[in-house]
Amino acid sequence: MTKKGSSQIRLGRVELQIMNVVWEKGEATVHDVKDVLGRGRKPAYSTILTMMRKLEAKGYLKHDVHERTYVYRPTISKKTVRHGMLGDVLDRLFEGSPSLLLNSLVEQDRISEKELIQIRKLIKEKERERNE
Numbered sequence: 001m002t003k004k005g006s007s008q009i010r011l012g013r014v015e016l017q018i019m020n021v022v023w024e025k026g027e028a029t030v031h032d033v034k035d036v037l038g039r040g041r042k043p044a045y046s047t048i049l050t051m052m053r054k055l056e057a058k059g060y061l062k063h064d065v066h067e068r069t070y071v072y073r074p075t076i077s078k079k080t081v082r083h084g085m086l087g088d089v090l091d092r093l094f095e096g097s098p099s100l101l102l103n104s105l106v107e108q109d110r111i112s113e114k115e116l117i118q119i120r121k122l123i124k125e126k127e128r129e130r131n132e
Contacts, residue, residue: 009076009084011060014043018051019060019074019081027073 011019014037021036022028030049037043052072055061060081063070094100102119105111111119 009081010088011081011085015051015055015060016081018048018055019078022061022072022074023078027071029069029071 017037018033021033025032030045030052033052034043034045034048037048052061056063056072060074060076061072062075063072065071090096090098090101094104
């Protein structure tokens, strides 16, 4: 696990794409990541290598060497990153208010009826937990 608290997690778009590949595979080389990310626009090997080294310096990845090849694996879970990045967005864009965030999602029709049902269920479960 990384030393950073989940509220301090900030990943750029490409960093998050790289992390998604590593999470999905469990471990990955630069070539593995390049193959997956190369399906759209073609990032250079050196760009991906630099970004993976930066992710390692931030404490999000670590590597082992297998037959002279660096194999990276995540040191932080996807859930922790989601929570940290969402907390950052919540603080910076929604004044720390979950209801403002939810209102924005509803106003943009970003929540389906099925998801609204799931959200209501989660809220009821939380209310029960708090009342116990």
